[in-house]
Amino acid sequence: MTDKTELERILEYGISGVPQIKADEKRVWLGEFRERVILGLTMEQAVMVEAFSVVKRFLKDPKSEILIVNNNIPMDIVRNYMVLAREMDKEYKSMATDAKDAMGLVIVSRSAVQYENVLVDIEPIPDKFKNLTNKDLCGDCYDELVELNPDIAKEYKRIGFFGKLIGIPCNSCEK
């Protein structure tokens, strides 16, 4: 078991003669083999606010062990991913690369998982749900968001009976 880990480590850092095809593969997946990848986000996706909850969901996969972020991602976004990795007890790494085809973020296992679908679509949510000072939403807005993106909706709160009673306004439509 120890031997295998040592071998894997060598392969992972490309110290030994890794075939070119593997080098190409690793360039794309931020230094990892495709067979270990659980989720891959492009640079464009990784900087979307909507990506955060997607990453969180994939980190819940028991096989996910390391969150790797492309170091071209702005620091304020990187910081959120670092905190998330720590909260979820996963290893965090950043990868220095200038490869045009490199992913923006990947979640990997330390061993082969052979997942077929590791790319996802991330639907942008409407502006009215962005940059809110708090996460209280009226029933209508909340339902709309659940419909659009259940992952994101989890970060918001539906104003309940008591909230309505004391007049907490919806942070989105302000009703």
Ligand SMILES: [Zn+2]
């Ligand atoms: Zn509302």
